[in-house]
Amino acid sequence: MTDRPLALVTGSSRGIGAAVARGLADTHRVLLGGRDATALSALAAELPDAQPWPVDLSDEAAVADAAARIDNLDVLVHSAGVARLGDVADSPAESWRANFEVNVVAVAELTRLLLPALRRAHGHVVVINSGQGLSAREGWGPYAASKFGVRAFADVLRAEEEPHGLRVTSVYPGRTDTEMQQAVVAGEGGEYRPEKFLRPESVADAVSAAVLAGPDAHLTDITVRPRPHR
Numbered sequence: 426m427t428d429r430p431l432a433l434v435t436g437s438s439r440g441i442g443a444a445v446a447r448g449l450a451d452t453h454r455v456l457l458g459g460r461d462a463t464a465l466s467a468l469a470a471e472l473p474d475a476q477p478w479p480v481d482l483s484d485e486a487a488v489a490d491a492a493a494r495i496d497n498l499d500v501l502v503h504s505a506g507v508a509r510l511g512d513v514a515d516s517p518a519e520s521w522r523a524n525f526e527v528n529v530v531a532v533a534e535l536t537r538l539l540l541p542a543l544r545r546a547h548g549h550v551v552v553i554n555s556g557q558g559l560s561a562r563e564g565w566g567p568y569a570a571s572k573f574g575v576r577a578f579a580d581v582l583r584a585e586e587e588p589h590g591l592r593v594t595s596v597y598p599g600r601t602d603t604e605m606q607q608a609v610v611a612g613e614g615g616e617y618r619p620e621k622f623l624r625p626e627s628v629a630d631a632v633s634a635a636v637l638a639g640p641d642a643h644l645t646d647i648t649v650r651p652r653p654h655r
């Protein structure tokens with residue numbers, strides 16, 4: 426199976442990233458990004474051709490070292506993310522930095538390091554954005570600003586790299602049933618009702634649709650919302 430294309434999925438220890446890795450595993454070899462080596466090994470054992478890629482994305486030296494070992498990459502999915510929410514009045518600099526560090530800076534740096542490998546493969550970069558990257562709501566400032574930032578990053582990357590044969594897709598999910606969403610609802614003081622939210626597999630299906638689109642097609646932006654009545 427070594428002739429299959431290679432995908433790296435960050436944030437694949439759980440949530441949306443784990444579902445994306447499962448979805449791509451039918452057609453790709455998969456490197457599973459995340460910090461929880463135990464969770465990554467357990468997922469790797471379930472999949473036909475996957476291996477853990479345990480790296481803390483805020484550790485620049487570790488990221489550079491791990492990226493240097495990849496010389497050809499067909500798909501890079503950025504799903505790792507954090508959500509530190511709060512009103513502007515209650516959000517200190519640290520909260521803005523925490524969101525920007527993982528949701529923007531780490532995405533830009535990992536992409537930069539892997540660009541030669543992506544160009545070689547005429548590859549595809551997928552950024553898991555958020556509805557908050559399209560329309561920002563009160564109480565979500567530091568997170569929404571980071572998602573607006575990474576939307577700009579993806580748009581610029583697409584403009585710069587399409588001539589080199591790359592595709593760049595932003596996926597904008599609404600609320601999705603993951604640990605991140607559980608923490609958000611706990612912070613809002615509401616009852617957690619998973620049936621109100623998207624399944625991570627539905628977001629993964631959108632990623633697969635972009636990645637598996639014919640070579641003539643470039644799916645640039647995909648919005649996925651939960652359906653209130655189903």
Ligand SMILES: NC(=O)c1ccc[n+]([C@@H]2O[C@H](COP(=O)([O-])OP(=O)(O)OC[C@H]3O[C@@H](n4cnc5c(N)ncnc54)[C@H](OP(=O)(O)O)[C@@H]3O)[C@@H](O)[C@H]2O)c1
Nearest residue numbers: 436438440441460461481482505506555600601603604605
């Ligand atoms: N859930 C939603 O409602 C929702 C909606 C729209 C968009 N999104 C976006 O979807 C993406 C995935 O979210 P999720 O709900 O799946 O979140 P999640 O369940 O909290 O998972 C987050 C993932 O990011 C990884 N991660 C966080 N910080 C990291 C770091 N410094 N280095 C390496 N990995 C790191 C975590 O790995 P560890 O195991 O190492 O912690 C984990 O795999 C995020 O970009 C999020 O903003 C989520």
